[in-house]
Structure formats: C-alpha cells, structure tokens
Amino acid sequence: MGHDAHAPYQVVAADIRRRLEAGEWSAGAKLPSRAQLARDYGVGTNVLQKAQERLIAEGLLEGRAGSGTYAAQPRERRRMIRSRHRERRGTSPFRADMSDLGRAASWEANSQARTPAPEGIGHRLGINPGDACVRTDYEFLADGHPVQLATSWEPMSITADTPILLPEMGPLAGQGVVERMRSIGIHIKSALEIPRPGRATPEQANLLGINTGDQVMLIERTYYDDSGRPVETADIVVPADRWEIAYEFSVEAP
CATH class of the missing domain: 1.10.10.10 (Winged helix-like DNA-binding domain superfamily/Winged helix DNA-binding domain)
Structure with missing residues (x-):
C-alpha cells in the first residue's frame, strides 16, 4: 500500500x-x-x-x-575554484578565495598535538598508524556564515620543535600549509585532491547550518613536498547546495 x-x-x-x-x-x-x-x-x-x-x-x-x-533566505550557489594558483598568493588560500568573491574570510580552529594517526591517515601520510600527529579541526566562515569544514593532520616528525607545530599559533598562524612548510625549508610541490559525494552527519550539519543527510562534497587532500613525501592531509566538507567545486588546470604549450 x-x-x-x-x-x-x-x-x-x-x-x-x-x-x-x-x-x-x-x-x-x-x-x-x-x-x-x-x-x-x-x-x-x-x-x-x-x-x-x-x-x-x-x-x-x-x-x-x-x-x-x-x-528560508534564497540560497545562492557559488563556485569554489581549486587550482595550483590558489597556493601561490602568499596568504591563506581560503582567505584569497573569499576575497575574490568579495567576502570576508575567517575561521575557528582547534589543534591537538600528539594525536595518534588513525590507520587511514597513516596510510595517506606514509607513516605508521599511531604515530604522533597534530590534528586541527577547522570551521571556515565567509561574512560570518559557515562555508566549509576541514580536519587536517600533520606528522609531528616533520613539525615538532619548530615554530609551526600548531597551525594557528606562532609567526605564520593563518598562512596556510604551503607558506608554513616553506618557512622550515620544506617546499610543497604538488597536491592530490579526491572529491566524493556524501551526506552530512549530524555534527557536520550542525556546524554548517544544514540538515542531517543533506548532500555535501567530501574532498580528501594531501600535500607532497619536492621529494614526493606527504607532509599534510585533510578531509574537507563543503555543502553541495551552496557551493559547486570547479578545478582549474594549466595547459602547457607543446
């Protein structure tokens, strides 16, 4: 029936x-x-x-x-462009992205040092599960409204005893992974991003101001230095009804 x-x-x-x-x-x-x-x-x-x-x-x-x-206010769906150029602007990529859209960027972050790497994170970073990492949970805001979430992992074997151990503290707080790593002699050469569709968990929905089960884009991102070593990995959550993700590629002349 x-x-x-x-x-x-x-x-x-x-x-x-x-x-x-x-x-x-x-x-x-x-x-x-x-x-x-x-x-x-x-x-x-x-x-x-x-x-x-x-x-x-x-x-x-x-x-x-x-x-x-x-x-409800009418929902405006904006485009979030992700490209290698966003890492070359000498500031936080998110702040630069929002500036391009005429929006004021801010974020809240909570870092925990000596956090054991889960098995999946260890695999992505090329370290053993349980190795000490700095885990940082982010909530990114544009004009005070939530835009995306991210959870970042950095091996303490790379950042321990340096001024950039905690991403949002120290002389390069808020400058982004590329600038922070460069300050300690690590040059990020490439990034791998794997986007997947997903549904918002209750915790994600509460932070993003959406409903549990709403569509989100899940982006698994890993940064690699010039030797191919992974130096940071993150899981990014973007509400799909407000933002579309676009990837921009350079085309080299023959």
Missing part, C-alpha cells in the same frame, strides 16, 4: 507552502511558534514538526536552534 497523499502532516505542509509562496512570510521572517501553528491547524505538535521538517528539506524553511523556524 502506498503512502497516503493526504496524511495530516502533508496537508499542513501543503498549506504552509502555499502561504510562503503567497508572501505571507517574507524571506527571513520568523514563523509563529510550533505550538501556535499546531493549534491553528488543529493538529498535534508532532504533526506540525513533521510538516516543518519536510519544508526544511525542500529548502523553504530553516530551523535555528533555540530560536525557532524561519522562512
């Missing part, structure tokens, strides 16, 4: 959708409380919640923890 097309939550969702399309609530406007709307529609709050969740999944509403439910 198929799903009932006239289930109570679907009826409520259809009417709220109609009211949104009619402009009863403009973009960014706060809707009445869930309890109030449930009374207006003569349904339980669980039915109203399910209706709102459906509209959030459609991108028509957005929930804000501790604040309520709002008519």
Whole structure:
C-alpha cells in the first residue's frame, strides 16, 4: 500500500507552502511558534514538526536552534575554484578565495598535538598508524556564515620543535600549509585532491547550518613536498547546495 497523499502532516505542509509562496512570510521572517501553528491547524505538535521538517528539506524553511523556524533566505550557489594558483598568493588560500568573491574570510580552529594517526591517515601520510600527529579541526566562515569544514593532520616528525607545530599559533598562524612548510625549508610541490559525494552527519550539519543527510562534497587532500613525501592531509566538507567545486588546470604549450 502506498503512502497516503493526504496524511495530516502533508496537508499542513501543503498549506504552509502555499502561504510562503503567497508572501505571507517574507524571506527571513520568523514563523509563529510550533505550538501556535499546531493549534491553528488543529493538529498535534508532532504533526506540525513533521510538516516543518519536510519544508526544511525542500529548502523553504530553516530551523535555528533555540530560536525557532524561519522562512528560508534564497540560497545562492557559488563556485569554489581549486587550482595550483590558489597556493601561490602568499596568504591563506581560503582567505584569497573569499576575497575574490568579495567576502570576508575567517575561521575557528582547534589543534591537538600528539594525536595518534588513525590507520587511514597513516596510510595517506606514509607513516605508521599511531604515530604522533597534530590534528586541527577547522570551521571556515565567509561574512560570518559557515562555508566549509576541514580536519587536517600533520606528522609531528616533520613539525615538532619548530615554530609551526600548531597551525594557528606562532609567526605564520593563518598562512596556510604551503607558506608554513616553506618557512622550515620544506617546499610543497604538488597536491592530490579526491572529491566524493556524501551526506552530512549530524555534527557536520550542525556546524554548517544544514540538515542531517543533506548532500555535501567530501574532498580528501594531501600535500607532497619536492621529494614526493606527504607532509599534510585533510578531509574537507563543503555543502553541495551552496557551493559547486570547479578545478582549474594549466595547459602547457607543446
């Protein structure tokens, strides 16, 4: 037996959708409380919640923890270009990328030294599982809004006893991996990025302001020095409904 097309939550969702399309609530406007709307529609709050969740999944509403439910702002999908040139600008690649788009870049970071490398990270870095690394978790923001997440791993065998041990502290804080490694005589020659589609975990969704299960782009990135040694690897998470990833390549003349 198929799903009932006239289930109570679907009826409520259809009417709220109609009211949104009619402009009863403009973009960014706060809707009445869930309890109030449930009374207006003569349904339980669980039915109203399910209706709102459906509209959030459609991108028509957005929930804000501790604040309520709002008519969603139109989502603008921007292009994030990744190329070798982004590493040659003498500053953080993310800051330069956002500057190109006219946005102010910032980020929050938390580093933990002496973190044992998980097996997969050890393989990517060419070290043994359990070897000491510095793990740094990032939340990147543009104009104060979350843009992407990243978890970076650097072997302490490379950075221990140097001023760049902690990526966001010291004289080159915030300068990016390429500039930091150059300061200790390590020249990054190449980077390998492997993009994969994925779905946001509850933790990722909470940090990015999206819904659990929303589509994201997962990018596995590893930097290599001029001897081919991996010196840093990171897992990057980008919400797919807000950003498209474009790769730019140089074409050498014959």
